[in-house]
Amino acid sequence: MFISVVVGALTGRIDAVTEAAIDMAKTAVEIAIGLIGIMALWLGTMKIAEKSGLITIIAKGLRPITVRLFPDVPEDHPAIGSIVLNMAANILGLGNAATPLGLKAMEELQQINPNKDTATNAMCTFLAINTSSVQLILPATVVGLMGTYASEIFITTIIATSMSTIAAIIAVKGLEKLKRFQIETENRQ
Amino acid sequence: MIDQFVQVINDFARYIIPLLLVGIPFYGLVVKKIKVYELFVEGAKDGFTIAIRIIPYLVAILVAIGMFRASGALDLVLAGLSPLLSLIGFPTENLPLALMRPLSGSGSLGLLTDLVNTHGPDSLYAKIGATMFGSTETTFYVLAVYFGSVGILRSRHAIVAGLIADTVGILSAVYICRFLLS
Numbered sequence: 001m002f003i004s005v006v007v008g009a010l011t012g013r014i015d016a017v018t019e020a021a022i023d024m025a026k027t028a029v030e031i032a033i034g035l036i037g038i039m040a041l042w043l044g045t046m047k048i049a050e051k052s053g054l055i056t057i058i059a060k061g062l063r064p065i066t067v068r069l070f071p072d073v074p075e076d077h078p079a080i081g082s083i084v085l086n087m088a089a090n091i092l093g094l095g096n097a098a099t100p101l102g103l104k105a106m107e108e109l110q111q112i113n114p115n116k117d118t119a120t121n122a123m124c125t126f127l128a129i130n131t132s133s134v135q136l137i138l139p140a141t142v143v144g145l146m147g148t149y150a151s152e153i154f155i156t157t158i159i160a161t162s163m164s165t166i167a168a169i170i171a172v173k174g175l176e177k178l179k180r181f182q183i184e185t186e187n188r189q
Numbered sequence: 190m191i192d193q194f195v196q197v198i199n200d201f202a203r204y205i206i207p208l209l210l211v212g213i214p215f216y217g218l219v220v221k222k223i224k225v226y227e228l229f230v231e232g233a234k235d236g237f238t239i240a241i242r243i244i245p246y247l248v249a250i251l252v253a254i255g256m257f258r259a260s261g262a263l264d265l266v267l268a269g270l271s272p273l274l275s276l277i278g279f280p281t282e283n284l285p286l287a288l289m290r291p292l293s294g295s296g297s298l299g300l301l302t303d304l305v306n307t308h309g310p311d312s313l314y315a316k317i318g319a320t321m322f323g324s325t326e327t328t329f330y331v332l333a334v335y336f337g338s339v340g341i342l343r344s345r346h347a348i349v350a351g352l353i354a355d356t357v358g359i360l361s362a363v364y365i366c367r368f369l370l371s
Contacts, residue, residue: 001256004257007260013259013261016260017260019259020259021252021256024256028247028248028252031251032247033240035236036241038236039240040233040234042236044229044236045210048214051217051221052220053221092205096206100236103338106338106339109339116340116341117341117342117343118341118342118343118345119345119347123336124344124347127332127336128350131326131327132326133325133326135323142322145301146315146316147310149315153323154194155369156320156365156369157320157323160321161324163357164324164354164355164357167357168351171350171353171354172346172347
């Protein structure tokens with residue numbers, strides 16, 4: 001922010017900087033409020049899926065993968081179910097469904113976090129995979145923009161997104177071992 | 190062949206949400222005989238609290254990003270990086286999108302639209318841009334929302350790992366498109 005103000009002053013765009021700050025503060029609240037309805041719809045539906053045992057079935061099927069990615073999370077913890085569903089929603093390009101499921105997963109991961117203000121390895125792994133955006137179905141906006149050329153993009157996107165997901169997993173697993181990213185343990189017993 | 194395959198997948202995608210919204214309560218009600226309405230309401234209540242809880246984090250990150258863009262600092266970074274990138278064969282036309290993508294979804298969609306309108310959807314620039322858009326995420330936004338929702342202040346290696354993944358995705362997009370489509 002400091003850089004932005006200095007650069008803004010030098011380039012004579014300080015008014016634009018002020019305007020952007022105020023606009024974005026407003027946008028942030030609009031995004032959050034807009035999420036309420038979608039979140040309620042998906043979390044309500046997922047509650048039914050959870051109590052009817054559907055999530056357990058899916059989570060069990062993917063256990064060989066999740067055990068390796070999230071060794072710190074107990075195998076039968078509900079977080080695994082939410083993580084799996086969030087990834088499934090991302091793969092299918094269901095952005096609206098992915099966010100509520102992802103936030104649910106974070107809440108469940110937080111329950112088993114000993115230091116509530118510091119991210120666990122499982123959280124970082126989950127987010128790295130999430131932001132690398134494994135995606136099978138192109139976003140509707142891209143299809144709309146590219147028209148008939150969308151089919152060419154289909155293959156290249158799958159290859160590129162697979163590369164970035166592999167990179168994410170390697171990076172997150174390598175980085176978590178580095179000393180500067182270790183959790184400070186002096187406050188714990 | 191690929192055209193039809195893409196068509197089938199995207200048609201299938203349109204049915205996923207309605208099928209889930211009907212199928213899950215149906216399974217609960219008919220097969221498991223559980224109280225689906227009560228469960229739905231119970232789960233839906235969490236939607237409100239989570240959405241409200243992320244507001245402060247979202248304000249902080251979006252304001253910082255907005256100021257950075259409006260000040261012209263992003264343009265300076267662009268100008269600084271372009272000679273370096275032309276060395277590794279990275280098209281300067283795609284650089285603004287690559288830098289914007291982790292910061293802002295609407296901003297990067299705007300840049301992609303601009304790329305398609307300027308060069309046409311059949312151009313390599315548009316194809317590289319669309320591939321970049323589809324294979325990376327708005328990393329900073331996702332991190333702010335996800336960590337914010339549970340009050341995590343120290344994100345450790347998540348940002349670095351996310352940015353490494355974005356970089357690999359963006360570079361892959363350039364080279365894969367060059368290799369397959371040009």
